Amino acid sequence: EVRCGVPVWAHSHGDTELLLYRNATSVDPVMRVDDGVFAPSGAQTIRFLQGWTGLRPDRGSFTGGVNVSLEGFGFNASGAYTCTFTQGGSQMRVPGRAESQSEVVCQTSTNETDWVMGYSPLPIVSLSEGADPVGKLGGAATFDFRPVWGPVEPSGVPAAGGGLVTVFGKGLRADGSLHRCIFNNTNGQEQVPPTGWLAAEASGDRIVCPAPAWPYPAPIQPLQLRVETLLGGETFFEEGDGEHRPNSFDFGFTEEISGVVPGVAFAGGEDVTVVGSGFSQSSTIYECVFRNAGGDESRGPAAPANAGNTTALVCGGARWLHPAGRASVSVERQGVPLDQAFAVIPIDFYEGWSALTPSIPAHSARAVFTGGGFANDPPVYQCRITVENQPSRLVDASHTTNSSSALLCDFGEWPGQAGPAHVELFRALPGK
Numbered sequence: 001e002v003r004c005g006v007p008v009w010a011h012s013h014g015d016t017e018l019l020l021y022r023n024a025t026s027v028d029p030v031m032r033v034d035d036g037v038f039a040p041s042g043a044q045t046i047r048f049l050q051g052w053t054g055l056r057p058d059r060g061s062f063t064g065g066v067n068v069s070l071e072g073f074g075f076n077a078s079g080a081y082t083c084t085f086t087q088g089g090s091q092m093r094v095p096g097r098a099e100s101q102s103e104v105v106c107q108t109s110t111n112e113t114d115w116v117m118g119y120s121p122l123p124i125v126s127l128s129e130g131a132d133p134v135g136k137l138g139g140a141a142t143f144d145f146r147p148v149w150g151p152v153e154p155s156g157v158p159a160a161g162g163g164l165v166t167v168f169g170k171g172l173r174a175d176g177s178l179h180r181c182i183f184n185n186t187n188g189q190e191q192v193p194p195t196g197w198l199a200a201e202a203s204g205d206r207i208v209c210p211a212p213a214w215p216y217p218a219p220i221q222p223l224q225l226r227v228e229t230l231l232g233g234e235t236f237f238e239e240g241d242g243e244h245r246p247n248s249f250d251f252g253f254t255e256e257i258s259g260v261v262p263g264v265a266f267a268g269g270e271d272v273t274v275v276g277s278g279f280s281q282s283s284t285i286y287e288c289v290f291r292n293a294g295g296d297e298s299r300g301p302a303a304p305a306n307a308g309n310t311t312a313l314v315c316g317g318a319r320w321l322h323p324a325g326r327a328s329v330s331v332e333r334q335g336v337p338l339d340q341a342f343a344v345i346p347i348d349f350y351e352g353w354s355a356l357t358p359s360i361p362a363h364s365a366r367a368v369f370t371g372g373g374f375a376n377d378p379p380v381y382q383c384r385i386t387v388e389n390q391p392s393r394l395v396d397a398s399h400t401t402n403s404s405s406a407l408l409c410d411f412g413e414w415p416g417q418a419g420p421a422h423v424e425l426f427r428a429l430p431g432k
Contacts (some may be wrong), residue, residue: 007331011077011099012050050074051135052127059144062171064110068143072126072134075101077128082106085143087123096127108145147171149227156252159278159310161213165251167227169252172200172207175284178230181209183251187225189216197230218278225251230248243390253278257313258341260329267320267349268372268405273339274331275339279304288315289330289337290333295320302331318347322402324373349373353407353425365411369397369425374404380428383409390416397425 021029024257060066068083075081081096083106096106104127122142127134149169157163165181172179184190191212198207207227226248230236257276265272274288283303291297298321305312313331320327329347331338351373357366367383374381381394381397393414397407407425 003125010076011211014203037250049135050076050129050138053137054304055141057144058142060108061148062145063148064108064357066108068106068108068125069099070096070104070106070125071102072104073102075104075128077101082128084126084128085123087125090123092123103244108143117263118165121246144160144173147229152225152251155171155250156254157211158256158341159216159253160258160341161211161220163211164290165209165211165225166206167209167225167249168206169200169227170205172204179207179209180230181222182226182228183212183214183253183412184226189427191215203268207302211253212260215247215310216278216280217280219252223251223253224248253354254338254339255279255333256341257331257345260345260347263346264348264350265318265374266352266354267322267324268318268352268354268370269319272315272318272329272347273305273330274302274315275311276331276341277311278312279310279313281307281310285334286313287332288309288318290318290349291319292322292325292326293328296327305385321374321403321405321406322373323375324349324351332387351375351404356423365414365421366422367409367411368400369407369409370405371407372405374399374407376404382405382426382428383407383411384426385409385414386422386423387414387416390419396428 022337037080044286050073052070055068057066057068060068070083071197075098077098077100080097080193081098081104083094083096083104085092085094085108092109094106096104096111098104122144125141125143126136147169148171149167151168152298153166153168159167168179177244178199180192182190182192193210193212195210198209199209213355252333255276255278257274259275261273262270263396272288279286286298287303288302289297290299297317300315300318302313302315304310305314326346326348328344330340330345349372351371353369355370357368365385367385369383382391382394383397384394386392395409395411397409400406400408409423409425
């Protein structure tokens with residue numbers, strides 16, 4: 001008995017001759033006996049079979065176009081190879097080519113009707129030449145078709161959170177794997193929706209992420225949204241739009257106003273707070289705008305309520321320079337209106353006065369009431385002056401200008417004695 005170690009066969013598979021020599025310098029092979037008869041050639045036919053041992057990469061984009069290399073031996077350079085990805089009743093069959101006697105390359109299909117659907121278990125890969133299967137050494141080989149993400153709709157939501165962000169995808173997993181959206185900026189700030197991990201929608205082509213509140217200034221840093229997947233206890237990032245491309249998308253949280261406090265304010269000037277989200281820390285770029293249905297408007301600067309506050313802007317000493325009534329409030333950032341949670345955010349301004357000319361000479365008793373919201377049309381305003389126990393004098397008030405912020409009461413020369421005066425301003429009774 002002679003035992004020979006079989007060398008690596010670095011050629012195509014098929015039949016070949018096996019010859020036995022006494023030693024390395026022998027010229028003639030040892031004669032072979034076949035059924036008691038010496039074979040003249042001494043040759044024995046032996047067949048080398050082809051086979052494969054593994055593949056790389058073992059994962060790639062669901063949308064195809066991934067070159068998968070099957071490594072093995074004995075491949076035929078002119079062979080008609082086919083790679084088959086099988087999962088349940090679904091199959092993807094794609095042609096392969098022998099790059100050498102040790103490598104066959106197959107490219108996953110970019111035809112949507114060929115895509116293997118479902119992910120539990122992973123598709124099994126097999127190789128055949130013509131109608132003949134090519135054996136796989138070791139256990140079965142699988143290929144992980146990774147989902148592709150995008151686009152994202154909408155591309156931005158209010159920083160207050162609560163909006164829904166839909167991330168579309170292809171090949172989303174239907175095997176109980178979970179996904180989550182992560183919103184982050186280049187400053188290292190990030191937020192994850194409070195719902196955390198989500199399953200794909202029933203359609204299998206999207207996940208819907210409730211947007212978290214963004215507690216940072218909205219427009220300062222560029223934002224991105226990326227998707228993580230939790231599968232079998234492992235967290236990983238899916239690929240996007242093709243192999244090895246990150247699945248992050250440009251995204252933005254927008255500034256938004258949602259209300260005003262107080263809802264009723266003195267037209268002559270009062271601090272008004274506009275609440276919302278995503279406000280910058282600049283004290284020079286915002287302006288409060290108050291406007292009524294008739295097109296009258298008043299403006300004033302706005303600034304963050306305090307350092308680090310991104311949810312409140314204070315319109316300091318906001319004044320309404322028109323007759324009292326209902327108006328709406330909006331905020332502009334360098335001339336551009338901010339988004340609003342509601343089409344109209346109302347505020348009611350009431351009339352009143354806050355200052356009076358401090359002294360009234362007896363020879364020319366004139367009082368100026370400074371305030372806001374005074375009407376330009378009837379009812380007429382009247383003033384009454386009383387000096388100690390002397391009889392009062394009642395006169396009509398008039399506007400000092402076309403403004404609704406000041407009224408003049410001219411009492412004329414005071415005939416009585418000088419002394420502390422009590423002055424009142426009120427609307428005239430109808431018909432008086």
